[in-house]
Amino acid sequence: ITAEQLTQDTLAKIKELEPKLNAMITVIDDAKPAENLDFSNELAGIPIAVKDNIITNNVKTTAASHILYNYVPVYDATVVSKLKAAKMTIIGKTNMDEFAMGSSSENSYFGAPKNPWDLTKVTGGSSGGSAAAVAGGEVIAALGTDTGGSIRQPAAFNGIFGIKPTYGRVSRWGLIAFGSSLDQIGVMTKRVQDSAKILNVLSGADDHDATVSEREVPDFTKALNQDVKGLRVAVPEEYFGEGISEKVKALIKEQIKVLEDHGAIINKVSLPHTKYVIPDYYIIASSEASSNLQRFDGIRYGYRSKDAKNLLDVYVKSRSEGFGDEVKRRIMLGSFALSAGSYDRFFRQAAKVRTLICRDFEKIFEENDVIVGPTTPTPAFGLNSKTKDPLEMYANDILTIAANLAGVPAASVPAGLVDGMPVGLQIMAKRFDEESIFRVADFIERSN
Numbered sequence: 075i076t077a078e079q080l081t082q083d084t085l086a087k088i089k090e091l092e093p094k095l096n097a098m099i100t101v102i103d104d105a106k107p108a109e110n111l112d113f114s115n116e117l118a119g120i121p122i123a124v125k126d127n128i129i130t131n132n133v134k135t136t137a138a139s140h141i142l143y144n145y146v147p148v149y150d151a152t153v154v155s156k157l158k159a160a161k162m163t164i165i166g167k168t169n170m171d172e173f174a175m176g177s178s179s180e181n182s183y184f185g186a187p188k189n190p191w192d193l194t195k196v197t198g199g200s201s202g203g204s205a206a207a208v209a210g211g212e213v214i215a216a217l218g219t220d221t222g223g224s225i226r227q228p229a230a231f232n233g234i235f236g237i238k239p240t241y242g243r244v245s246r247w248g249l250i251a252f253g254s255s256l257d258q259i260g261v262m263t264k265r266v267q268d269s270a271k272i273l274n275v276l277s278g279a280d281d282h283d284a285t286v287s288e289r290e291v292p293d294f295t296k297a298l299n300q301d302v303k304g305l306r307v308a309v310p311e312e313y314f315g316e317g318i319s320e321k322v323k324a325l326i327k328e329q330i331k332v333l334e335d336h337g338a339i340i341n342k343v344s345l346p347h348t349k350y351v352i353p354d355y356y357i358i359a360s361s362e363a364s365s366n367l368q369r370f371d372g373i374r375y376g377y378r379s380k381d382a383k384n385l386l387d388v389y390v391k392s393r394s395e396g397f398g399d400e401v402k403r404r405i406m407l408g409s410f411a412l413s414a415g416s417y418d419r420f421f422r423q424a425a426k427v428r429t430l431i432c433r434d435f436e437k438i439f440e441e442n443d444v445i446v447g448p449t450t451p452t453p454a455f456g457l458n459s460k461t462k463d464p465l466e467m468y469a470n471d472i473l474t475i476a477a478n479l480a481g482v483p484a485a486s487v488p489a490g491l492v493d494g495m496p497v498g499l500q501i502m503a504k505r506f507d508e509e510s511i512f513r514v515a516d517f518i519e520r521s522n
């Protein structure tokens with residue numbers, strides 16, 4: 075098959091599936107493979123989708139918000155430049171929760187994507203479109219972003235592999251910022267090995283983003299096809315506590331048993347501050363979001379209210395009409411937590427609790443290589459079943475958020491089915507040790 079043919083076949087497949095899945099906000103109908111393809115690079119000519127909060131030159135980038143519904147950037151995010159340098163073909167921009175705020179992708183201005191396993195269920199979020207595009211068979215890989223679980227939770231809900239690298243592994247230049255101390259770009263694929271190859275391409279220092287580490291990037295594919303003998307695996311009791319479905323727990327315990335049967339050393343541990351991760355995250359992430367979203371003023375880009383009479387009106391009306399309910403909720407929460415009267419009681423407290431959560435992880439990683447547990451408390455839930463109650467929606471993130479607060483790499487690999495729907499095994503490792511994650515994930519994939 076030629077790269078041209080593969081591109082055309084992929085576009086045809088997307089066209090066939092989109093009315094059902096709604097996984098993409100923009101399909102790049104005139105996508106063409108890069109010129110002078112050199113097939114010693116295995117990624118050359120392979121189509122990939124990119125989440126719509128990642129800037130793409132000349133291709134509309136909306137972050138699934140009304141306020142950016144017509145925004146066409148004039149440059150590429152670093153990750154997009156890197157995919158293009160590897161001669162991958164960008165084929166579309168995926169659906170998501172508005173500004174990546176949500177756990178079901180139902181906060182999209184463009185309507186929710188649907189779970190290919192059961193079209194009445196959510197895809198998870200916020201990278202729900204990326205997950206559905208991969209799981210549904212439109213593409214073999216997509217970029218996602220993860221601030222509190224937005225790669226891992228939809229990966230789990232759609233039965234695919236998703237990895238959020240270490241904070242500082244991959245450049246965020248050109249990512250529409252949500253929570254800058256938490257956001258990471260990562261990869262969502264059907265196969266673990268494809269993820270390792272793509273993360274090789276994305277990783278590493280960038281003159282445009284000072285938060286990226288200068289440290290050398292290992293070849294992640296070297297971690298594939300290894301055994302797990304002697305690997306020290308921590309299992310936190312809190313990840314098997316109240317609120318986690320019994321069937322999910324049972325399935326995850328089976329996977330842990332597989333690791334043990336193959337020589338891994340299983341250690342029971344505790345992450346004692348787990349009960350604080352949700353309130354802690356929602357204060358920190360909303361505070362950062364309220365600051366990051368100030369730039370959407372109706373003037374620089376995107377939507378501008380038609381009936382504004384003066385400058386203040388332009389700001390107020392454009393933002394009131396341009397942002398959805400969840401985004402407004404976070405802006406209000408964050409502005410409140412940062413305001414002079416509440417900063418000490420909320421933001422400063424949250425920052426301190428974050429340090430305690432980081433220490434929980436440091437302690438465990440003194441004696442363990444990875445931490446494993448479920449990715450989510452339940453498999454994918456029904457569309458519209460949690461939209462009325464934001465707190466119930468937030469509770470979904472209880473198992474994924476801590477990795478973002480601590481900046482450690484974390485992934486979700488398919489672990490089997492509960493009631494016909496996929497469940498994910500979460501794997502976390504020390505900062506900059508994505509290799510241990512790939513080692514375990516690839517092993518689990520081969521043993522299932």
Ligand code: GLN
Nearest residue numbers: 174175176221222223224
């Ligand atoms: N569900 C979480 C939130 O709504 C995480 C989102 C994300 O990781 N982008 O903030």
